[in-house]
Amino acid sequence: MAAPVRIVGLGGTLRAGSGTERLVAQVLDRAAALGAQVEQITGPMLALPLYAYGDPPGEAAEHMIEALRRADGIVLASPGYHGSISGLVKNALDHVEAMSRDPAPYFDGRAVLCLATGGGSQGANAALTTLRSITHALRGWPTPLGLAVNTAGPLFDEAGALVDPALAAQLDLAAAQLVGFARQTRASAGDAMTCDF
């Protein structure tokens, strides 16, 4: 039997109980139910030093990079801040430059589910577009379904279940696309190219 695909959830905020972080956890739970190995990098784990080209990455960034190197698929998540993604998530992504000369550079060969939240649909959609653009820049394969979630209303009930069945169905489909695509692309991962940008 083939080894399970590995899915890393990257993103969230430093705020305890962050909706973005909880939505990533929802996707990872679904991915695990589909047989994937999952790992979440969120909250304080994202508080990396400001990226400086050429500086040693430090322990926390190394941990994130090693998790991404092992990943077959990635959930990339950010809140919409001021019309884009948050600086916290962007800084973490800048550290992915450490993977530029890997046999599978950056997110090469990896399925990437982009998940954005916002206090309104404008912010969430702007952040989703940015996450997809970054995924392309990093040579990842965005899944067909991306998620732009408006967090203006309550997302979860007191038991921690999603309030909106339509959103739950979107997360089901997104997780299925991510795991399915990760299984397909694993076989062809790594085009053995490097680049200088």
Ligand SMILES: Cc1cc2nc3c(=O)[nH]c(=O)nc-3n(C[C@H](O)[C@H](O)[C@H](O)COP(=O)(O)O)c2cc1C
């Ligand atoms: C600094 C800051 C800037 C924000 N900018 C926007 C924005 O431009 N558009 C928008 O729709 N929501 C904006 N929001 C709302 C967040 O995107 C929204 O609350 C998000 O779901 C927060 O996710 P969290 O629950 O993970 O903290 C902003 C929130 C903060 C704290």
